[in-house]
Amino acid sequence: MTSQDIENDELKLAKRAVRKAGLAARATLSPVERIERSLALVDFVEELGVEPGSVISGFWPIRDEVDPRPLMDALAKAGSSLCLPVVTGDDLVFRRLEKGGPLEPAGFGSMAPGPEAEVVHPNVVLVPLSAFDRNCNRIGYGKGFYDRALSDLEKLTDLTAIGVAFAVQEVEEVPMEPHDRQLDGILTDRGLLKAGD
Structure with a gap:
């Protein structure tokens, strides 16, 4: 093994440990706490600074994830249109979400509009995660x-x-690789953390 291989293996192990810590912290929340903290996201909708007319990708919560749907509803009421991601092969496509429109399974336990829905390119993406710093x-x-x-x-x-996450999912440091993208912000039940703050 080269030193690069060893470094890559160490990074993978570090990422696995951070992922496990974030998911374990999230799992400590009761169902009622998850609902209340998900609803609290709406209190910070204006901090996001989303322009009316934006196309926003939300996500359908799986397992014990934060539920962004109340936040998505608030953003739609403020003049944005919504879409949801769908797994196709190794990629995500984003399909327009219409209020009351039909949904179908979209991979990993999520739901999304079916193939008849328009494919769009969101300019704001709400991103699920295991852990953040x-x-x-x-x-x-x-x-x-x-x-x-x-x-x-x-x-x-x-x-x-x-x-978008629960505040308890914050860790000291997330190990980053060259292909990993720093987010512009993290919204939790405690408010918005912006990159560079």
Whole structure:
């Protein structure tokens, strides 16, 4: 093994440990706490500074994730249109979400509009995560879907990427690789943390 191989293995182990810590902290919240803290996100909707007319990708919560749907509803009421990600192969596509429109399974236990829905390119992406740090670095679930999607969207639009999580998922430091993208902010039940603050 080369020193680069050893370094890569150490980074993978460090990421795995951080992911596990963030998920373990999230799992300590009771169902009622998760609901209350998810609803608290709406209190900070204006801090996001989202322009009316923006196309916002939310996400359908899985397992014990924060539920961004109340926040998404508030953003829609403020004049944004919504979409949800769908896993297609190794990538995400974003389909327009219409209020009351049909949803179908979209991979990993999530739901999204079906193939008849318009594919759009959001300029604001609400990003799920396992853990985050004060520098707005995130670690996801290890498949790289959002890293690839954010990289692709940045080529098409002036993109803002906001992690959405419970405050308990904060860790001291998220190990970063060259392909990992720092987020523009992290919204938790305690407010908005901005990159560079």
